Amino acid sequence: MAKDGEKKTCGQVMDEWKEFIWNPRTHEFLGRTASSWGLILLFYLIFYIFLAGMFVLTMYVMLLTLDEYQPTYQDRLATPGMMIRPKLESLEITYNIENTESWDKYVQALDAFLTPYNNSQQVMNNKECTPDTYFVQEDSGEIRNNPKRSCQFNRTMLEECSGITDRDYGYRAGKPCILIKLNRVIGMLPGKDGKSPYVTCGAKKEDAANMGALVYYPPNGTFNLMYFPYYGKRAQVNYTQPLVAVKFMNATFNTDINVECKINSNTIAEPQSDRDKFAGRVSFKLRINEAKN
Incomplete structure (x- = not known):
């Protein structure tokens, strides 16, 4: 390793990047272990499924309030064009x-x-x-x-x-x-x-x-x-x-x-x-x- 204040060589920088992408000693990929990646992906999967469900439920409830023949609310000018x-x-x-x-x-x-x-x-x-x-x-x-x-x-x-x-x-x-x-x-x-x-x-x-x-x-x-x-x-x-x-x-x-x-x-x-x-x-x-x- 280079001492403090010394400029790192190109080879040292490349070695550090390789170790960050895959560390064979700790078995970490991009700084996370397999179990850590699994947990975070599971969290986001559940989170986005919840958001999608909320969107579908909101659209369903809104559609129940609509009349296919006449607008529920009419925001218009008092004087027609x-x-x-x-x-x-x-x-x-x-x-x-x-x-x-x-x-x-x-x-x-x-x-x-x-x-x-x-x-x-x-x-x-x-x-x-x-x-x-x-x-x-x-x-x-x-x-x-x-x-x-x-x-x-x-x-x-x-x-x-x-x-x-x-x-x-x-x-x-x-x-x-x-x-x-x-x-x-x-x-x-x-x-x-x-x-x-x-x-x-x-x-x-x-x-x-x-x-x-x-x-x-x-x-x-x-x-x-x-x-x-x-x-x-x-x-x-x-x-x-x-x-x-x-x-x-x-x-x-x-x-x-x-x-x-x-x-x-x-x-x-x-x-x-x-x-x-x-x-x-x-x-x-x-x-x-x-x-x-």
Whole structure:
């Protein structure tokens, strides 16, 4: 062995490492005997089996509290979100009347979105309900009333914005249609006393004169009460989300128009903050260009 203060040779260092890995005198491997290694491995085996058992038990108990048809707890905004269609990469609808390709993408997007709303499909899948009344479908004690029925929302209810009478949804004529939908919220009752929530759209002060007149479909831009409450995707497999169409009748051409549409209801709270721009409202930009001579 080297004396204190003397530098160890490479051979001495290697001998010490070899002895640490396997000591033939004490029969120790990495500083532990076989019995010591056995005890520590047994401890960790029992420890991890216990942890795995606790995890499985916790998951089992948690799953017992879940309802496969409805969330046990719903942490959501007091005001549901809104969205528009067509919606491509951004909330901006810009096109040139003379350039068919610039607005054909919007027409195709609306055609695809409204396909499930065809009258034939609605009659086949959904029920004709009583307007202005909630379509409540209670369970009978422990007996689930599933799958629940849904009310028809026929494409023809959108009239000039249905894509049936006008295949271009007004885009060719410079009178485009925008569809608005309210996000689904399980159990939400958005009106009372027979008053359905309705949509209103407006423009910022500097754009108000450029927006022109609007026409809403269905009349008054209402989301009829018969489409509520929503019971969830699994319980209400054929649910058809109600829509409101807004048609811009004489918007000023070659000008940016910043539009905001919002939901009005006697039970849905007004947005408390401007942080969430989709809570009870949706904002988008509309620009209709016209080729100049």
